[in-house]
Amino acid sequence: MRPGIKKDPDRRWALPDRIFFGHGACAILAGTYLATPPLPGFYAERIIPGDGFAGNHIFVTDGCLAFDYHGYSIRKRLLDYHAAKWSGETSAHWTCRLERVRFDLLDTRALNDRKMLGPEHYKKDVIARAQRYLARIDHEKAYAKAMCRSQELRA
Secondary structure: OOOOOOOOHHHHHOOOHHHHHHOOOHHHHHHHHHHOOOOOOOEEEEEEEOOOOOOOEEEEEOOOEEEEOOEEEEHHHHHHHHHHHHHHHOOOOOOEEEEEOOOOOOOHHHHHOOOOOOHHHOOOOHHHHHHHHHHOOOHHHHHHHHHHHHHHHHO
16 A cells, blocks of 8 residues: 555545455454354454564454455465565564454444554544445355365365
8 A cells, every 4th residue: 555545534535445444444344244243153353463563454253264355265364365465565574473352343442452443533434334345245155155165275
């Protein structure tokens, strides 16, 4: 993303949904998913980069598959992709830890405490935007397709 976009509310809001939710609003997407889950059994996980590194990300998972701005994917592949992306952008020494999210992903104070923007910090109604994004997906079909890929890889 070009420098300055994330700090400019107008330019940030104008981003296409996938870029918007992939570059800063991932917590809102995950929180909206969990508020009215389209599929049961999902919980949120957070990738927390090592000290001095960027690369924070929140997604939802059932332990096998994950959902984020990319859609449904194999959880391990999402984690490998994320690590490879940030290692390539920063250094081979990029590290992170993974933790289960145990705070409200739609609570501004809880997000601010973790250096993330809450719903109140966006130009317009970010939760409504996430709801529209999620409504465009046939979750059962997309989940089944990702599960099929997972089983193919195991075979």
